[in-house]
Amino acid sequence: MTNELVLVRHATCARMDEMLLGRTVDAPLAEIGLREAEAMAHALDPHHETLIVVSPRRRAQQTASAIAARCQGELLTSAAIDELDFGHWSGQTFSELAHDPAWRRWNEQRNLAATPAGERISDVQARVLDHLQRLCQAFPGRPMVLVTHAEVIRAALLHWLQAPVAAYRRLAISPASMSRVSLSDWGPCVDSINLRAPL
Template sequence: MSKRIVCLRHGQTLWNVEKRFQGHSDIPLDETGLAQAARAASLLASLRPTMIVSSDLQRANDTALALGRLIGLDVTVDKDFRERGGGQWEGLTRDEIATRWPEEYAAWEAPDGEPVTDVATRVSAAMRRWAAKLDDEGLLVVASHGAALRLGICEILGLPEELWPALGGLGNCSWSVLQEGRKGWRLLEHNAGTLPEPVSSDDKPEA
């Protein structure tokens, strides 16, 4: 075995249900999200994680804490695992965004928002930084956000930006698994944990 990273998206929030762009807004898990976090924790516990790190936003941190409490591991917070900043879009629904900013919506580039390349760089760098602290057979769980994780995964796999749309989004409390090999990181699983269903996320609509 070698080092692995489980990329766990947070549980459902009210803004997910309402299809609002959350970004850096600190929105809590709703009742369904808390149940999702408990279920994910019960499944991921069997992998015997050795380290848990989360975004500083409570929806991700509370998802991580559900696992940490179950297996007796502390959760470390790293703001580099935050969601993509949404600028003027935060708190707005997709319909509102499409109406007010049709061109920006088509490109999925929020006014005053964070560029996707910046998100990919900071999240993948944080993944590498924390993975470097693992023992050779360690398993890191990163509790983060839909767009942040997908972009970070694309970057750590070395995919060129034009191929990033080929990787679909992550559902609430679903996860992807990365494994370090001799030639870098590879994707073992993607969007695991539930049967495929529509994804409500700050990620691109097609993701």
């Protein structure tokens, strides 16, 4: 049995280029983000049986709502695909974070470092992959769209590509991007990474 998955990064939201939003700054989609979400919904053209699983963050919820409206699909909120827990880094500007040695270490040694909340990329991989396994068992053969965050998508793709966490810079996961993966009894097949719908 094969589950076709589309991993969607939420569309562009307010202040995302200047600030680490994390879990504490629940920014809405920017005007361009609303257009991106609509464009993705049309590009995906999901079937009414598509299960849409979404992070609790507002930016992901708004993106998922546009997709769900396209097909009247079932929408399921899941903390298992929530944003990485950045602890007190959340809400700080990138210029402020640049002076923090722990932030620099996080970006230079992602395979070894943890956020102030104690979460590591290996933790993210574990929670996401475990959740996906349970979803595929609960909904065998059902197509799914997961609307989540860059680090969550990147962590899962690195695992499926058998690449080390330290290689995270090699994978671009843009706002409003789509990555397609097939999960079957024979293992994962990554079909495409970081595709964007034209506006």
